[in-house]
Amino acid sequence: MKYLCLVYQIEAEVDALPGKEYDAIVEEVLDYREELRASGHYIDSSPLEPVSSATTLRVRHGQVTITDGPFAETREQLGGYYLIDATDLNDAIRIAAKMPPARIGSIEIRPLKTFKPRSE
Numbered sequence: 435m436k437y438l439c440l441v442y443q444i445e446a447e448v449d450a451l452p453g454k455e456y457d458a459i460v461e462e463v464l465d466y467r468e469e470l471r472a473s474g475h476y477i478d479s480s481p482l483e484p485v486s487s488a489t490t491l492r493v494r495h496g497q498v499t500i501t502d503g504p505f506a507e508t509r510e511q512l513g514g515y516y517l518i519d520a521t522d523l524n525d526a527i528r529i530a531a532k533m534p535p536a537r538i539g540s541i542e543i544r545p546l547k548t549f550k551p552r553s554e
Contacts, residue, residue, distance in 0.1 A: 441481075447538065462534040475529055
């Protein structure tokens, strides 16, 4: 089963990390990505650009509304993701618990929904 592991962090806290500490976390992230790849759990991952580059779009009653930035009002921002293949939620939790960003933020684990074609 595929799970999307959303990495949430407080951007200002990540930006305030000393260069060596930030670089060490990036190296851990890259190493863990290779570990996931070797174990067969890895599908994809990527950090995101800062929330200041986000655009939120809504369509209501045929009208498009565009807002700069993310919509959610929260202390933590979505900073990246891992798309993994895990046998079940417990396996996904085990994998996500080793993700380096979990130590400076949080990981939301969501199963991907698959749409089945409608019967004709």
